[in-house]
Amino acid sequence: MHGVHVAPVQFRVSRHMENVIEVKNLVKKFGEVTAVDGVSFEVKKGEIFGFLGPNGAGKSTTISMLSTLAEPTSGSAAINGFDVSENRDDVRKSIGLVFQDPTLDDRLTAEENLRFHARLYGVSNEDYEKRVEEVLDLVELKDRRHDLVRTYSGGMKRRLEIGRGLIHYPAVLFLDEPTIGLDPQTRAHLWEYILRLKKEKEMTIFMTTHYMNEAEYCDRIAIIDRGKIVALETPERLKKNIGGDIIQMKSAEKEKLVREIKEKYDIGAKSGEHDIVQIEVANAETFLPRLFNELDTKINSIEMRRPTLDDVFLSLTGKRIREEHASGKDDIRAHMRMRGR
Amino acid sequence: MNFSAIYIIWEREIIRYWRDKIRIVTTFIQPLMFLAIFGTGLRSTLASSSLGIDFLKFMFPGIIAMNVMGVAFFSTISTVWDREFGFLKEILVAPVSRISIVFGKSLGATAIAATQALLLLILAPLIGLSFPLSIVPELFLFMLLLAFTISGLGLLIASLMKSLESFGLLMQLLVFPMFFLSGAFFPLQNVPGWMKILSAVNPLSYGVDALREIILRTQIAPGEIAKIILRSPVENAGYLVLFSIILIFAAVVAFNRQN
Numbered sequence: 001m002h003g004v005h006v007a008p009v010q011f012r013v014s015r016h017m018e019n020v021i022e023v024k025n026l027v028k029k030f031g032e033v034t035a036v037d038g039v040s041f042e043v044k045k046g047e048i049f050g051f052l053g054p055n056g057a058g059k060s061t062t063i064s065m066l067s068t069l070a071e072p073t074s075g076s077a078a079i080n081g082f083d084v085s086e087n088r089d090d091v092r093k094s095i096g097l098v099f100q101d102p103t104l105d106d107r108l109t110a111e112e113n114l115r116f117h118a119r120l121y122g123v124s125n126e127d128y129e130k131r132v133e134e135v136l137d138l139v140e141l142k143d144r145r146h147d148l149v150r151t152y153s154g155g156m157k158r159r160l161e162i163g164r165g166l167i168h169y170p171a172v173l174f175l176d177e178p179t180i181g182l183d184p185q186t187r188a189h190l191w192e193y194i195l196r197l198k199k200e201k202e203m204t205i206f207m208t209t210h211y212m213n214e215a216e217y218c219d220r221i222a223i224i225d226r227g228k229i230v231a232l233e234t235p236e237r238l239k240k241n242i243g244g245d246i247i248q249m250k251s252a253e254k255e256k257l258v259r260e261i262k263e264k265y266d267i268g269a270k271s272g273e274h275d276i277v278q279i280e281v282a283n284a285e286t287f288l289p290r291l292f293n294e295l296d297t298k299i300n301s302i303e304m305r306r307p308t309l310d311d312v313f314l315s316l317t318g319k320r321i322r323e324e325h326a327s328g329k330d331d332i333r334a335h336m337r338m339r340g341r
Numbered sequence: 342m343n344f345s346a347i348y349i350i351w352e353r354e355i356i357r358y359w360r361d362k363i364r365i366v367t368t369f370i371q372p373l374m375f376l377a378i379f380g381t382g383l384r385s386t387l388a389s390s391s392l393g394i395d396f397l398k399f400m401f402p403g404i405i406a407m408n409v410m411g412v413a414f415f416s417t418i419s420t421v422w423d424r425e426f427g428f429l430k431e432i433l434v435a436p437v438s439r440i441s442i443v444f445g446k447s448l449g450a451t452a453i454a455a456t457q458a459l460l461l462l463i464l465a466p467l468i469g470l471s472f473p474l475s476i477v478p479e480l481f482l483f484m485l486l487l488a489f490t491i492s493g494l495g496l497l498i499a500s501l502m503k504s505l506e507s508f509g510l511l512m513q514l515l516v517f518p519m520f521f522l523s524g525a526f527f528p529l530q531n532v533p534g535w536m537k538i539l540s541a542v543n544p545l546s547y548g549v550d551a552l553r554e555i556i557l558r559t560q561i562a563p564g565e566i567a568k569i570i571l572r573s574p575v576e577n578a579g580y581l582v583l584f585s586i587i588l589i590f591a592a593v594v595a596f597n598r599q600n
């Protein structure tokens with residue numbers, strides 16, 4: 001009889017211990033626009049969980065709701081066991097945030113920004129003195145700590161923001177496109193930090209990205225498109241689900257090519273942008289010679305490779321994520337944002 | 342209430358103010374301009390005798406009160422910039438009550454505006470005004486009170502304002518009428534009823550009235566001062582406290598709702 005009373009409580013506690021983030025049927029509408037459309041998922045302690053999706057998919061909006069900055073239209077979410085609508089302060093204490101857009105005060109120095117943050121989060125003076133060294137070390141800004149943030153480069157600002165998000169030792173770190181606008185070198189560097197943090201601090205990390213290669217650092221990935229999660233798996237599984245290898249062809253007569261492949265091999269080819277037609281086959285090495293010999297449609301180029309997350313995305317949503325075509329625009333956008341005041 | 346959060350938000354306002362040297366200089370230029378242009382211009386056409394005191398001296402306390410308002414208002418309106426440039430998010434997502442945020446911001450603006458007004462007293466000898474230093478603590482108290490009230494108003498408006506564009510409009514529609522209906526430039530004794538009502542709901546009027554009483558009572562006979570003063574300092578203090586409670590409360594509500 002005793003056990004009957006205890007069991008539900010224990011169940012609740014253990015569930016919270018395991019899942020640091022729990023999201024059920026989360027919806028956010030802005031007037032007519034449904035930015036997030038019934039999203040559900042769980043994130044375990046110590047996991048790196050990624051949200052992968054194109055512009056406007058609803059990634060940032062999801063983070064806003066999980067971080068108490070936006071009220072969900074419906075559905076529920078809990079961070080560290082605290083409901084995001086009801087226990088806002090507990091949620092806020094549990095999280096660190098690196099927003100997509102910069103949120104530093106560039107009229108303050110790096111150290112002033114860090115101290116402001118630590119004070120707001122109730123970090124004691126004693127702890128702050130220790131952690132500020134640690135964090136500045138981590139993001140390699142020790143020698144610039146007394147400089148105004150407005151004299152920083154974009155990458156330095158981004159590193160400072162990440163450091164700031166860590167200084168109160170949050171249970172969950174939200175990173176909204178943490179490496180946007182950074183050069184590949186800095187990006188790789190940042191990833192080193194993030195992976196080290198995960199290990200050292202046992203931190204749970206929720207991140208969004210549109211860089212496919214970054215998504216591979218995640219333990220699990222949710223692919224989100226138009227507010228809906230279309231797949232949720234480990235990167236390896238997602239790639240495996242594609243099955244076999246990828247053959248990509250370029251042809252001026254896309255439709256004809258798709259039709260011919262369907263007739264001859266009963267394979268559904270996907271046509272992408274820029275004359276690209278793509279098929280998935282079990283074994284590309286043996287399949288390529290057949291294509292050469294048997295196809296009538298003129299092909300300009302052909303390429304085979306192992307599936308990447310980009311392919312997963314294309315096969316799930318029918319479109320390519322913005323990576324290669326939009327990168328120029330992204331740089332400009334990031335640059336303008338970084339300039340700030 | 343989270344005092345360490347209030348303190349750090351307060352401190353940021355002070356640091357930012359201190360680094361913005363241009364802003365410090367301009368806030369000194371404006372009152373000088375008012376005194377030079379308005380003061381000398383109006384003095385030559387206006388019969389100062391009807392006031393019982395030199396017009397420049399009459400205007401001086403009003404100019405200081407206006408400066409308090411201008412600085413307090415500008416400092417709190419900066420919240421709109423914070424929103425525009427993202428920093429407000431950093432504050433809003435922190436585990437800090439909205440009341441603490443409003444208090445940190447308004448106390449920061451209060452400290453800046455009152456201190457600057459205190460420094461403006463240095464200009465007094467320029468217009469031939471000298472007064473005993475013993476009235477300075479009393480003056481400073483009213484500068485603080487007025488600054489706190491106006492920063493409540495500034496924060497309320499900042500949280501209602503959606504964009505930076507509305508800022509110019511706001512200056513036209515609110516700040517200038519508040520300046521001119523405060524009694525800073527002319528006594529409110531004999532103005533029409535509608536103007537009396539408007540200046541009664543204008544918190545700046547009470548600051549102007551109080552500062553004027555405290556400074557000018559050292560200059561003219563007690564019988565004369567009644568002609569240019571509406572209320573006693575205690576009454577003015579009461580009204581300012583009332584205004585500040587209402588405005589700060591409204592600012593917290595608006596802050597909560599909007600963010």
Ligand SMILES: Nc1ncnc2c1ncn2[C@@H]1O[C@H](COP(=O)(O)OP(=O)(O)OP(=O)(O)O)[C@@H](O)[C@H]1O
Pocket residue numbers: 030033034035053054055056057058059060061062100210
């Ligand atoms: N405050 C808002 N008001 C109205 N619509 C909004 C608002 N915020 C977001 N949206 C809309 O919600 C949708 C999702 O936006 P969101 O910022 O979440 O996308 P995202 O996945 O983060 O995109 P990106 O990769 O560009 O950052 C978009 O259609 C956007 O226009």
Ligand SMILES: [Mg+2]
Pocket residue numbers: 059060061100176
């Ligand atoms: Mg986004």
